[in-house]
Amino acid sequence: MLYRLLADLxxxxxxxxxxxxVAGGFAAIRWPRLAWAxxxxxxxxxxxxxxGWICPLTPLEVRLRIASGQAGYSGGFIERYLLPIIYPGALNREIQIWLGLSVLALNAVAYAWLLRRLRRRARSVR
Structure with missing residues (x-):
């Protein structure tokens, strides 16, 4: 039971x-120091x-699920609704490249917005 809870965590x-x-850049607009993280x-x-790497959290979760006696992802809310978001079935290299480009583009917009806001703030202080 403990390993399954840890895997879910x-x-x-x-x-x-x-x-x-994905969205932390937009949070950094509100809290600029968050950008450091x-x-x-x-x-x-x-x-x-x-x-094309695998995030280290993935094998950790799999090891915890195996330790809990689970053979795969079945059962509760977490497995049914969150797993398809994190581990889409159709994921391939092309989709990974598009995901990477999307992350870069989205964050470029967020940080351009943040820089613009900081520059405006600096001008108004003068």
Missing amino acids: VLVVHLLFIAFV HVPCFVWGALIEFA
Whole structure:
């Protein structure tokens, strides 16, 4: 039971990390210091997609599921609704490249917005 709870926790953390990679730049517009944490995360997320790597959270979750006696993903809410978001069945290299480009483009927009806002703020202080 403990290993399954830990596997579910890793899955939720993984989903939250993905959400942070994708949308954290827009949160940094509101809280600019958040960019110090977000930039390395979104670079890592894009790098994983471009390089075709597997996030270390994935094998950790799988090991925990095996330790809990699970053979696969079946059963509860987490497996049914969150797994397809994190592990889409049709994922291939082309889709990974597009995901990486999307992460870069989305965050470029967010950080351009943040820089514009910071410049306006700096001008108004003068």
